[in-house]
Amino acid sequence: MSDTVIRFDLPQSDIPHHWYNIQADLPRPLPPVLHPGTHQPIGPADLEPLFPMALIMQEVSQDRYIEIPDEVREIYKLWRPTPLLRARRLEKMLDTPAHIYYKYEGVSPSGSHKLNTAVPQAYFNKQEGVSGLTTETGAGQWGTALSQACSFFGMECVVYMVKVSYEQKPYRAAIMRSFGASVTPSPSSLTQAGRGILAQNPHSTGSLGIAISEAVEAAATSGGKYKYALGSVLNHVLMHQTVIGQECLKQMEVAGAYPDVIIAPTGGGSNFAGISLPFVHQNLTAGKKTRILAIEPAACPSLTRGKYVYDFGDTAGIAPMVKMYTLGHGFVPAPLHAGGLRYHGMASVVCELYDQGLIEAQAVPQLETFSAAITFARAEGIIPAPEAAHGIAGAIREAQAAKEAGEKRVILFNLCGHGHFDMSAYTAYMNDELTDYEYPQEAIEAAMAQLPQI
Amino acid sequence: MSDTVIRFDLPQSDIPHHWYNIQADLPRPLPPVLHPGTHQPIGPADLEPLFPMALIMQEVSQDRYIEIPDEVREIYKLWRPTPLLRARRLEKMLDTPAHIYYKYEGVSPSGSHKLNTAVPQAYFNKQEGVSGLTTETGAGQWGTALSQACSFFGMECVVYMVKVSYEQKPYRAAIMRSFGASVTPSPSSLTQAGRGILAQNPHSTGSLGIAISEAVEAAATSGGKYKYALGSVLNHVLMHQTVIGQECLKQMEVAGAYPDVIIAPTGGGSNFAGISLPFVHQNLTAGKKTRILAIEPAACPSLTRGKYVYDFGDTAGIAPMVKMYTLGHGFVPAPLHAGGLRYHGMASVVCELYDQGLIEAQAVPQLETFSAAITFARAEGIIPAPEAAHGIAGAIREAQAAKEAGEKRVILFNLCGHGHFDMSAYTAYMNDELTDYEYPQEAIEAAMAQLPQI
Numbered sequence: 001m002s003d004t005v006i007r008f009d010l011p012q013s014d015i016p017h018h019w020y021n022i023q024a025d026l027p028r029p030l031p032p033v034l035h036p037g038t039h040q041p042i043g044p045a046d047l048e049p050l051f052p053m054a055l056i057m058q059e060v061s062q063d064r065y066i067e068i069p070d071e072v073r074e075i076y077k078l079w080r081p082t083p084l085l086r087a088r089r090l091e092k093m094l095d096t097p098a099h100i101y102y103k104y105e106g107v108s109p110s111g112s113h114k115l116n117t118a119v120p121q122a123y124f125n126k127q128e129g130v131s132g133l134t135t136e137t138g139a140g141q142w143g144t145a146l147s148q149a150c151s152f153f154g155m156e157c158v159v160y161m162v163k164v165s166y167e168q169k170p171y172r173a174a175i176m177r178s179f180g181a182s183v184t185p186s187p188s189s190l191t192q193a194g195r196g197i198l199a200q201n202p203h204s205t206g207s208l209g210i211a212i213s214e215a216v217e218a219a220a221t222s223g224g225k226y227k228y229a230l231g232s233v234l235n236h237v238l239m240h241q242t243v244i245g246q247e248c249l250k251q252m253e254v255a256g257a258y259p260d261v262i263i264a265p266t267g268g269g270s271n272f273a274g275i276s277l278p279f280v281h282q283n284l285t286a287g288k289k290t291r292i293l294a295i296e297p298a299a300c301p302s303l304t305r306g307k308y309v310y311d312f313g314d315t316a317g318i319a320p321m322v323k324m325y326t327l328g329h330g331f332v333p334a335p336l337h338a339g340g341l342r343y344h345g346m347a348s349v350v351c352e353l354y355d356q357g358l359i360e361a362q363a364v365p366q367l368e369t370f371s372a373a374i375t376f377a378r379a380e381g382i383i384p385a386p387e388a389a390h391g392i393a394g395a396i397r398e399a400q401a402a403k404e405a406g407e408k409r410v411i412l413f414n415l416c417g418h419g420h421f422d423m424s425a426y427t428a429y430m431n432d433e434l435t436d437y438e439y440p441q442e443a444i445e446a447a448m449a450q451l452p453q454i
Numbered sequence: 455m456s457d458t459v460i461r462f463d464l465p466q467s468d469i470p471h472h473w474y475n476i477q478a479d480l481p482r483p484l485p486p487v488l489h490p491g492t493h494q495p496i497g498p499a500d501l502e503p504l505f506p507m508a509l510i511m512q513e514v515s516q517d518r519y520i521e522i523p524d525e526v527r528e529i530y531k532l533w534r535p536t537p538l539l540r541a542r543r544l545e546k547m548l549d550t551p552a553h554i555y556y557k558y559e560g561v562s563p564s565g566s567h568k569l570n571t572a573v574p575q576a577y578f579n580k581q582e583g584v585s586g587l588t589t590e591t592g593a594g595q596w597g598t599a600l601s602q603a604c605s606f607f608g609m610e611c612v613v614y615m616v617k618v619s620y621e622q623k624p625y626r627a628a629i630m631r632s633f634g635a636s637v638t639p640s641p642s643s644l645t646q647a648g649r650g651i652l653a654q655n656p657h658s659t660g661s662l663g664i665a666i667s668e669a670v671e672a673a674a675t676s677g678g679k680y681k682y683a684l685g686s687v688l689n690h691v692l693m694h695q696t697v698i699g700q701e702c703l704k705q706m707e708v709a710g711a712y713p714d715v716i717i718a719p720t721g722g723g724s725n726f727a728g729i730s731l732p733f734v735h736q737n738l739t740a741g742k743k744t745r746i747l748a749i750e751p752a753a754c755p756s757l758t759r760g761k762y763v764y765d766f767g768d769t770a771g772i773a774p775m776v777k778m779y780t781l782g783h784g785f786v787p788a789p790l791h792a793g794g795l796r797y798h799g800m801a802s803v804v805c806e807l808y809d810q811g812l813i814e815a816q817a818v819p820q821l822e823t824f825s826a827a828i829t830f831a832r833a834e835g836i837i838p839a840p841e842a843a844h845g846i847a848g849a850i851r852e853a854q855a856a857k858e859a860g861e862k863r864v865i866l867f868n869l870c871g872h873g874h875f876d877m878s879a880y881t882a883y884m885n886d887e888l889t890d891y892e893y894p895q896e897a898i899e900a901a902m903a904q905l906p907q908i
Binding site: 004009077085109152170174177178180374423427 | 457458459460461463465466467528531532533539543561562563564565602605606624625628629631632633634828831832834835836837874875877878880881884
């Protein structure tokens with residue numbers, strides 16, 4: 001008993017040397033991204049004011065593997081490889097024959113998987129002489145990760161933080177500032193976009209859409225000094241996250257098992273893609289049959305209730321148009337505590353896999369995710385981020401299904417971050433102040449009706 | 455370059471099987487603990503209302519090694535062995551020839567080393583049929599750890615939290631409640647001690663001394679249902695922490711180095727003892743000559759400016775008397791942000807080692823510790839707890855001394871916890887609202903004058 005291993009570590013030499021690019025293996029290529037005005041496919045030149053050429057090339061690359069630069073791997077070593085654990089105490093608590101494994105990305109210094117892409121994004125910008133990055137942040141996970149990454153490379157970081165979050169989560173801004181970032185509540189008077197909003201409503205508490213507009217404008221008008229960074233959705237962002245799944249492949253081998261099902265929360269798609277794409281690769285090329293299950297909030301059910309059509313990437317309709325499962329860019333999600341899962345659309349790669357039947361999706365209500373989080377915390381000790389709790393809820397459903405079926409099912413899920421900065425949400429849950437949100441079909445239809453006609 | 459290893463992991467089979475008890479190797483035995491009323495040595499029977507017999511026996515044991523029960527090792531596996539890292543980015547930033555290693559205890563689910571002793575304390579109580587534990591907490595690290603440990607063993611946890619901390623740090627209470635603990639702001643009307651204080655001052659914001667009185671009373675008057683648990687100072691608590699140093703011994707071997715100097719913050723003494731005692735053992739028995747350096751706050755300098763005399767363990771003078779370096783139980787420390795380092799005395803084991811010249815001590819001012827914390831965070835990514843920042847400040851001093859001396863000095867320090875729940879302190883530091891505190895000698899003399907005459 002005493003020498004049962006429950007954590008499967010890898011040496012640092014096993015940090016992947018390449019990112020895996022699923023575009024090389026997709027049975028059907030990704031639909032083109034369209035210009036929001038002309039509705040014509042956009043090319044690398046269109047993206048150059050915002051992104052460095054190395055990342056633009058990664059965005060459209062068809063190469064299966066892209067080498068991770070030494071300088072990026074050196075920084076990954078501060079926390080990678082991350083641990084893979086078998087949740088034996090949770091299994092026992094659920095009295096399930098399933099074997100439940102989880103990959104824990106919360107050990108990253110920023111507390112979530114976001115740092116996996118923040119570091120290479122900062123690096124490739126630095127390589128092309130960019131002196132700083134602008135970005136938006138809502139709950140703050142992404143802003144924290146980018147602040148750290150910029151600090152590692154001696155770059156400036158300019159964060160526009162949704163004002164209501166800025167005021168409700170002062171400690172998030174404090175962390176970013178500890179790493180030298182400038183954090184501005186949005187809307188601000190620093191940009192034309194912000195001033196426009198403030199002129200209409202001086203008391204605006206902001207939105208992610210407004211913060212994006214400010215961050216994009218700050219980069220685009222900086223004369224090349226700053227570029228812009230995004231924390232999810234784009235192909236290169238998802239690709240950077242594949243270090244997660246590649247490590248899992250090796251760790252499951254060390255554990256002497258192979259997953260029957262992989263589960264991850266899905267907002268923009270990056271943490272889901274990070275753990276699952278290397279296993280999708282095995283399904284596509286090595287005859288494996290792992291089920292890949294995306295878990296989204298019932299309050300923002302883009303895969304399970306959206307349509308697969310062209311829509312704007314942003315709320316205001318000025319970002320490029322992407323074919324994706326969308327609830328409509330005018331869809332206003334409920335004030336869900338899993339702030340990272342409130343995007344109206346979904347990464348193109350994830351949508352294609354879903355449309356081609358290569359992955360599954362389920363929507364879970366908010367209260368179920370918090371109940372799952374508390375169960376998990378008491379079993380395994382870790383307080384998960386509300387986003388990560390969606391993966392746990394999915395894993396618990398699977399473990400219960402395995403029990404009903406009397407099957408020893410091997411479940412692997414991605415615990416993408418800790419909840420140390422989300423305790424106000426837990427307090428609300430424990431005080432019975434949270435509710436479930438289920439959108440009426442009419443509201444979704446109304447948002448859909450605003451979709452651009454392509 | 456790319457395959458330089460900076461993290462030295464151990465397999466779970468290398469989690470220690472025994473705690474190391476330095477009482478077996480002390481050149482001179484510990485002075486006896488005295489009854490606060492009679493001033494006579496106290497025996498196991500005196501402690502029985504508060505602690506289970508297994509822990510009382512550990513407290514006075516002269517055995518060099520005490521076996522860690524399987525059930526405790528199984529729970530240690532949720533986070534142990536903890537990582538040992540080489541701070542190469544910090545070395546570069548300081549431009550020092552020193553090699554700086556740090557042991558990171560912040561990966562524990564509770565976020566600090568405290569869980570190392572909370573788990574065995576809960577276990578041994580459970581073994582003797584105790585159904586719950588009472589304790590006090592100030593900043594909240596210890597209350598969090600004990601809540602988790604009780605949850606793992608299905609025990610109740612009753613935490614008295616200093617009222618001012620309870621109000622300033624609501625998220626700490628939320629975590630403890632997530633693990634099922636009951637958290638009561640102290641002074642409370644639940645105990646005679648609390649009611650007494652409230653009768654005198656209905657608006658009392660509490661103190662650690664009052665919270666201790668409430669927790670002790672709640673255990674002592676429970677008819678054996680509850681016992682009491684303490685997070686530092688006692689011999690058995692320090693001994694449980696030796697898993698840290700034992701792992702370091704193996705990890706330094708993996709790293710191919712041996713420390714010239716070991717550095718840790720010192721409040722009650724448990725994290726300092728945890729990393730250093732196994733190396734003191736090597737110094738005493740294997741001819742090693744590692745310098746062992748305790749870092750305390752200049753605002754609470756018990757080792758560097760206190761006297762080695764008998765004093766009460768608590769502020770009120772009702773706890774047993776211990777011979778220790780003390781500033782006097784009437785000493786009121788400044789409102790330092792490193793709440794865990796504000797104890798007027800020090801663990802008996804640490805005091806004996808200091809008095810016998812086997813360890814060194816330095817006091818560092820508050821601002822230096824925050825400056826060190828920010829430097830460390832930007833180099834290594836981790837935001838340290840203010841307590842942990844004292845060890846970093848000490849390590850930076852050593853690295854600078856090594857540079858001046860032109861020496862390749864091997865430094866190992868204990869990073870005992872993260873600062874995710876201390877961002878208000880960082881905010882105050884970044885806003886230039888913090889100051890240093892240096893006690894005038896007269897104030898210390900005045901507190902000393904209240905010492906009991908033995």
